[in-house]
Amino acid sequence: MEIGEEEFSIPFFKDNGFLRLRCPVCGSFYWTQNPDSRNCGDAPCQPYTFIGDPPTRARYSLDEMRDKFIGYFEAHGHTPISPYPIVARWREDVYLVGASIYNFQPYVTEGVVPPPANPLVISQPCIRLTDLDLVGPTNGRHLTIFEMGGAHAFNFPGREVYWKDETIRLHHELLTEGLGVRSEDVTYKEHFWSGGGNAGPDVEACISGLEISTLVFMKYKVEDGGLRELPIRTVDTGYGIERWTWLTQGSPSGFHPIYPEVIEEIAGEAGVKLDSRLIAESTRLSSTLNLERHEGRVEARRRLAELLNLDLRMVDEALSNMEAIYAVADHTKALAFILSEGVIPSNVEEGYLARLLARRTLRMLRRLDLGDEALLRIMELQIHRWGRTFTQLREMRSEILDALNVEAEKYRRTLKRGVEKLNRIIGQLREKGLGEMPMEVLTQLYDSHGLDPETVKELAPDIAVNPPEDFYSRIAQRHSTVKASPETVEERLKARVEGIKPTEILYYERPEIKKFKAKVLEVIDDVYVVLDRTAFYPEGGGQVADQGHLGYGDKHVRVVDVQRIGKVILHRLGDGDPSPPVGAEVVGEIDWERRLSLMRHHTATHILIGAARRLLGNHAWQAGARKEADRSRLDITHYRHLTPKEVALLEEMACNIVVQDIPVEASWMPREEAERLYGFRIYQGGAVPGKELRIIRIGEWDVEACGGTHCHSTGQVGLVKILGVEHPQDGVERLIFATGPQALRHIQEAYRILEELSGALGAPRDEMVQAVEALKEKEKALEKELSRYVKAASTRKVEELLGEAAEIDGVKLVAVDLGYIGEAEAMEISSQIARRNPYAVAILAFKEEGKGRGFGTARILVSAGEEAIRRGLNAGEVAKALAPYIRGGGGGRPYFGQAGGVDASGIPRALREAEGILREMMRG
Ligand SMILES: [Zn+2]
Ligand SMILES: [Zn+2]
Structure with a gap:
């Protein structure tokens, strides 16, 4: 510039x-x-x-x-x-x-x-x-x-x-x-x-x-x-x-004035001697060289060794240790601050950045021969040091340490799995004759498997691993900016609403309005109706849009969706419904049952996030929410999976707030005042634009900036029932829940199933679990008995089949259609034949039970004995050759192969052709 x-x-x-x-x-x-x-x-x-x-x-x-x-x-x-x-x-x-x-x-x-x-x-x-x-x-x-x-x-x-x-x-x-x-x-x-x-x-x-x-x-x-x-x-x-x-x-390095105690501690634990003169000279040199390139760093160390008349290897080791100590001191402080604000290490958004720092710290500790537990000790020190000025660190101490501990554990597991994955990738690269690890593979190994380039280098010594010098900066960069803003409204409509008067909103002042009169200002594409005023809530803030009807003259048309574009609200009509003319007077009517249910679910998300914060800790933030009429979901940031006991506690806490019937107050407030009064916790639903914020307050329980529709008081929510917990991503727990009559329906359904089960089991409800356990035991015993019978029956069958076997060039061929028979039994017979007679080749066709008759599923198993294999037979190849007769595919190993197809009528032909195929194969 x-x-x-x-x-x-x-x-x-x-x-x-x-x-x-x-x-x-x-x-x-x-x-x-x-x-x-x-x-x-x-x-x-x-x-x-x-x-x-x-x-x-x-x-x-x-x-x-x-x-x-x-x-x-x-x-x-x-x-x-x-x-x-x-x-x-x-x-x-x-x-x-x-x-x-x-x-x-x-x-x-x-x-x-x-x-x-x-x-x-x-x-x-x-x-x-x-x-x-x-x-x-x-x-x-x-x-x-x-x-x-x-x-x-x-x-x-x-x-x-x-x-x-x-x-x-x-x-x-x-x-x-x-x-x-x-x-x-x-x-x-x-x-x-x-x-x-x-x-x-x-x-x-x-x-x-x-x-x-x-x-x-x-x-x-x-x-x-x-x-x-x-x-x-x-x-x-x-x-x-x-x-x-x-x-x-004028300290030897820029880290010394910030982290005097932390550096001492890490160096002490790692047994690294701090040489101030070496550090000071290295810092002086570092100011004149470009250390962004690897060559610059090598050059710096060479010059330093020369300057101080020291062995280069010794300088190399001392500086590598110092760099690791510096990075640990710096990263753990950054982590303390990030985690103190409720960020959970994960694979997305700010959680990704926390994970990046945590993993890099763990690697640096390993470089210093320190175990993961050193991380917690250093973190304690950081919290103590910085908590003097930044008190939130001390307040969140246990959450920070707990989250870090969980993250270290996850990293160890990821690494273990990653090593297996890496071995597969190395194999593929060798097969392709590639001697270098491509950048996108390196990034993927890091992102998905936690393997950093240094670890990859160690594990794959014969593959060149050349990450760019700024590998981590690049990774951090990719995850640092531009939060995704979901684009729900068609771009094209934006231009169409320009110049239209802003819609007067009725659902905030009086959320109980079910029916209202309005005038049609504009109709876009025959389906989007713009009114001068509306009580229809447009989709927003995770709450889905209202539905209902517009009446004009003698017509009654459906409103299936409502969207807000800027300050104009569009009502989308049902397919084929005739749109009212511009200027017409209409009566809008909202599907009230649905709206009531949405308000209940929405209010419940506020109640639940307040409960989560109290039960799990201040790190529990809303990571997303979707309020629908039948059931809703609320995503909460948390570093562990919720236990059934915690879920029950959340429900109890929510129930307590409901029965207290606390007013849900909505008020508009200047942004700066809201932030001053309630802090940044109001942004649970994400950043909210505008000078004035709509603040929803449930007594002392929860305060958020929110543009949705809510109940007047918590009592109207009725029952809050958590139906299930999912894990949409690492660091996020998703509560699926229902409220009021919807919650009751789910519970009734659950009870109905219980009653039916109780009847079927012939056991009262509180003895059902034991009854099922007993059934499972019984089943196990029966299975054992059955397998003994199958073995005995198979042995007889094997004798019989070997007795009838045809002799072909020194091998014994058993080629037979076993008809409808279980897979386990067929397998048993097939393998027994090859074991009993090393010269035998068993080709057993069967039709699978219960999978359609006649033109149904056909299977062929091929087993070959040791001697038969020595004579050139390959069971897998035989299966492959026979597969086309039953219109399917097949293959396998020399001692065992199988084919499966859709045409059982081809079995006789396949068995007839078997002899020829065997002779051919043995001739080579
Ligand atoms: Zn200059
Ligand atoms: Zn809300």
Whole structure:
């Protein structure tokens, strides 16, 4: 992106004698007060010079730096704001918060909702997985979890807070006056930033080779690849709190100031000696080399060994260990935060990202020769450390540890199965003569079988495994953005409703309206009727649409579906029903039984999610719901399968809420107020657009933003019965349930079946289980007895058949049609013949019992004795040759083969031809 020079012609630079220079190494333009400056001040153009020699007056811990940053901006008129969650439930486009500005996109930055304060300051924990592969190798420049210091000013038209000049001045003063950095050591690099759908020019502040802040002047919205100017210009600063801390400490790596205790602990457990000098030199070198490529990392280690006059193998091992320790420290903190907000490791959405981190951590631990249990100990430490500031970590401690434990267990199982799968794949590759593992196979092995490229490499030493350097970053990238937005309405209708007056909605004010009068505004394609007002609920929020009728004149037409497009509601008529003319007065009538049932089911989902949260833990979120008239389903995130006892408890809790007859209150509320009052838990059903949210509150039990129709009070729901639990995907439990009369019908049906069973068994209900057990025992005994009889009968039959066998070139051929006989018995006879006489070949045809007579299922079994095989006979080949006579297929091994076909009338011919086939085969 070409940026105009004038974007950076800022009074602060001019007034303070900054010069605009061009970096001879990277070509960037940058601002500095030092006329002798030789480069832009950022690595790799400028190597780190702060390691062991910080440019600040004092050293700060991470907590102190956060306080310093917030205190400074508060003193300069900014209101401190508490951090937002790290899981971006209010957004449709991303899963995790990757920058403080995510908190305010899109509603605040686009002017839909006012900012919580203006200007404001926040230290926001952020997670980015885009550089996952570099976390470790760059010694702390890349982290997956970090705190972004955001000082934000929102400039509305005619209401300017501050813009570029003040932003840079505030930054510079904090560095120089606040921390004592020499003014001429700071450089500001010109740049253009884009993220989260917005863009604008920015400057990157660098000291001693470290970029510590990005000051963005957000003024564009990215649209269709172009830029549109926003009415609101936003100051979006990203102060890297961890990097600022590192700068003041000059520590050997960027991880040391963040995780002093955690690094000690992991190194101690793994028996790794921490060599500060080696680490510091490696960090210095890392700033000048491109470590994104494997060659860069190899080169770094070679130079380090040379520099310190050490054995390369020793350096290699020390750095590999350090990288693993860094990654474990970083990933476990990220996991603690993600899991504390109720994300369950799984194969989809944010759960996938959690799983990616958990598995990578487990692998790093293995590299350090540490078992999975080390993960839990390290996690305890992280929860303790970060829980001081972020209390949700401590509150969710047991859920975090439990979820991780389950995930480690799942990973072990997956790996075991994956190894079997991998062996098959390796076999296939060898057969095809492929010496290299294709990328899509590697991705699939990782995604579906938990096998990372390193493990694949170990297990398949003769196959080249060459994953791209950024394998994990690519995988994370594929799963990080663009939540799926289900497109239910035909795109084409959107254009058709343009210009039509918004439909007046009757179902919110008075959900009990069954019948209403309205006027026809428009009819589209003869099937979609638009009214000026309606009480028909359109499909949305997981609730299916109302059905009913429209009456006009003497006609009565069906409404089979209702959809909402923008602010216009379309009523779809039944096939062939005549549409009313535009302008006609109609009477709408809703199928009330159906709607009542939908309201009951819908209200029950709110009751059940409240119960799940209390029973299973705060991680239990709604992962999806579908409210239908007959039965509904509710998906809940949970890392274990529900036990029958838990299901019964959920039902009891729901029943308790029902009998308390708590009012279900609906109210419209500004988004920011709803978030402030109830927190982000209101987004159970996913992100909801708009300035005002419709909040549904069931006393203290549950509060959600929801656009559906509900009962007036919980008592109207009646009975809530969970009919079954399914597992649509890992980490999600699906409750199938029914309410009110529907629930009663299911229970009545279950009782009816019980009664019938009880009658058939001749046992009272409470003795039925024992009665069935007894039956099963009896059946087992009978089966045993039967098999003894079959054996005895078969033995007689075998004698008889061998006695009648024909002699063909030294082998004994038994070719016979056994008629209707069970498969087990036929098998027994066939194998006995070959065992009793090694020269025998048994060709036994039979028709399967109960599978149609005459032109029915025909089977041929072929067994060959050892000597017969030695003479060139192959039972599988014989079966294959005979199969066409019974119009089927066949095959097998030399000692046994079988054929099956649909034409039993071909059996005699097949048996006649057998002799010829045998002779042919023995001649070779
Ligand atoms: Zn440069
Ligand atoms: Zn609802």
